[in-house]
Amino acid sequence: QSLPDPLVEPFSTLAVGFDDVLSLTVIGKVKTEVETYQAAGDIYESGDMKFGKRPTTWFSFDSTPRNYIEASIMEFFKLAVPEDFYTPDYTVEHYGDLKRYKKSDIQGAEWWIQARGSKEGIGFHYDKDEAYASLQMRMSFPILSTITYLTDVGAPTLILNQTSLDGSVEYPEVPSEGFLSYPKKNRHVIFRGDLNHGVSKTLSLDDEGSERITLLVNWWVSKPLEPNCMVLTDDLATKIGLNYPSEVSSYISSSGPVSGSQVPVNSDSTPYLNITGTKQKEKGYKRHLERFPPNDAFYYDMPKNKALTKGSLYAVTWEDTRVFGHTGMLDLYNTQQVGSLFRDPLPKLIVFVHELRDLDSPTGINWWLQPLARKISDKIKVYTATTEKAKGAWAAFGLKEGDLPIAVMHDTQGDKKMVMEREGTFGMGKVEKLIEEFGIIVEEKEEQEGREEMGGMGQEL
Numbered sequence: 477q478s479l480p481d482p483l484v485e486p487f488s489t490l491a492v493g494f495d496d497v498l499s500l501t502v503i504g505k506v507k508t509e510v511e512t513y514q515a516a517g518d519i520y521e522s523g524d525m526k527f528g529k530r531p532t533t534w535f536s537f538d539s540t541p542r543n544y545i546e547a548s549i550m551e552f553f554k555l556a557v558p559e560d561f562y563t564p565d566y567t568v569e570h571y572g573d574l575k576r577y578k579k580s581d582i583q584g585a586e587w588w589i590q591a592r593g594s595k596e597g598i599g600f601h602y603d604k605d606e607a608y609a610s611l612q613m614r615m616s617f618p619i620l621s622t623i624t625y626l627t628d629v630g631a632p633t634l635i636l637n638q639t640s641l642d643g644s645v646e647y648p649e650v651p652s653e654g655f656l657s658y659p660k661k662n663r664h665v666i667f668r669g670d671l672n673h674g675v676s677k678t679l680s681l682d683d684e685g686s687e688r689i690t691l692l693v694n695w696w697v698s699k700p701l702e703p704n705c706m707v708l709t710d711d712l713a714t715k716i717g718l719n720y721p722s723e724v725s726s727y728i729s730s731s732g733p734v735s736g737s738q739v740p741v742n743s744d745s746t747p748y749l750n751i752t753g754t755k756q757k758e759k760g761y762k763r764h765l766e767r768f769p770p771n772d773a774f775y776y777d778m779p780k781n782k783a784l785t786k787g788s789l790y791a792v793t794w795e796d797t798r799v800f801g802h803t804g805m806l807d808l809y810n811t812q813q814v815g816s817l818f819r820d821p822l823p824k825l826i827v828f829v830h831e832l833r834d835l836d837s838p839t840g841i842n843w844w845l846q847p848l849a850r851k852i853s854d855k856i857k858v859y860t861a862t863t864e865k866a867k868g869a870w871a872a873f874g875l876k877e878g879d880l881p882i883a884v885m886h887d888t889q890g891d892k893k894m895v896m897e898r899e900g901t902f903g904m905g906k907v908e909k910l911i912e913e914f915g916i917i918v919e920e921k922e923e924q925e926g927r928e929e930m931g932g933m934g935q936e937l
């Protein structure tokens with residue numbers, strides 16, 4: 477049987493998709509097993525894990541599939557082509573030495589389940605060896621991550637061209653490419669294991685009431701550490717009702733492979749979206765916001781939801797006027813961040829606000845601060861600072877609660893500080909004046925629109 481080659485004409489450098497990956501009978505069996513697995517609860521008796529995360533399960537290639545989930549994982553492996561994801565042409569800034577993997581380097585798969593409501597999202601993150609990250613403060617990534625949609629429902633996965641070594645500095649600072657994948661039952665999406673991704677709830681095209689279920693399978697050179705990634709022993713598999721290797725093997729020998737037709741999804745069936753334009757409010761677009769550390773806020777424009785199609789995949793590119801993520805969020809409890817903030821030679825503009833809502837609400841500060849931060853990003857690093865995470869910094873600038881919202885300038889190298897005038901209404905004009913008084917000249921580009929207030933978050937622009 478010859479395998480489809482999705483990468484002859486890559487639709488996107490970030491990810492590839494296949495439809496009908498499993499046979500209809502098998503996808504039904506996998507769904508039932510997923511329910512069984514979910515119902516079994518905390519099978520590894522891990523108790524309360526950090527961040528309330530459930531452990532993932534390891535499946536080694538040495539073992540025989542004991543259920544249809546494991547048989548499907550063996551099948552998905554045929555679609556994983558790691559070499560093609562690490563060609564020297566695709567360079568992410570800090571990957572001077574691109575690693576190239578052979579399939580034979582892969583030892584097994586880590587898998588888990590996600591179940592969400594039709595309007596729910598999943599926060600942006602890197603799939604990583606969670607236990608290793610806690611120990612080493614560095615990230616160890618799978619070679620490839622995959623998503624298999626088990627229902628047609630819910631918000632899309634958004635995979636970005638952004639990676640990081642330690643989770644505190646990201647490359648590039650602001651993503652310019654995305655792979656947007658709406659759920660479609662029996663679709664399998666493969667992407668590089670080191671990319672920032674999440675599920676954007678504001679892009680959901682479904683009404684409340686149904687369930688979004690995905691099976692996540694990641695390919696690793698070696699097993700991620702316990703207690704976050706666990707081996708499902710035969711005893712445990714029997715206990716939860718997922719151990720019937722002879723049924724699985726006789727199914728395969730009598731009914732044929734567990735695979736379906738495995739149709740590559742390419743640009744013929746799904747469009748490229750080039751998001752361009754310089755106006756703050758580009759007609760026909762909606763601006764979305766996702767929060768992820770350490771960039772803290774990522775604003776990106778997409779066609780209005782009614783112009784997007786359920787079940788589609790989109791390769792998205794954004795002009796730098798259509799994506800924003802140029803501010804950091806000051807967090808005095810994050811010692812790693814405070815350290816890198818002081819080492820960074822650029823002067824800082826810090827905007828102190830009471831709470832996140834002051835930044836993100838439809839009339840929030842971020843709607844004009846983000847474009848401003850982009851404009852000045854080569855001269856000034858902009859931070860926002862909420863009371864919860866940054867109250868401890870007020871004293872250094874002689875600030876009191878009643879002064880907020882307020883901006884300060886801080887040259888951490890020369891320890892030069894300047895506080896904005898307290899009189900007058902806080903806004904973009906006052907911030908620009910502060911920057912100027914601090915002695916930094918910002919080139920005036922064709923930025924007239926920057927003065928316009930941006931439309932509200934999630935508002936159709």
Ligand SMILES: O=C(O)CCC(=O)C(=O)O
Pocket residue numbers: 590598603623632633673674675690692
């Ligand atoms: O369900 C999805 O679309 C993605 C889930 C995911 O990224 C994860 O669980 O790590």
Ligand SMILES: [Fe+2]
Pocket residue numbers: 601602603673
């Ligand atoms: Fe993930």
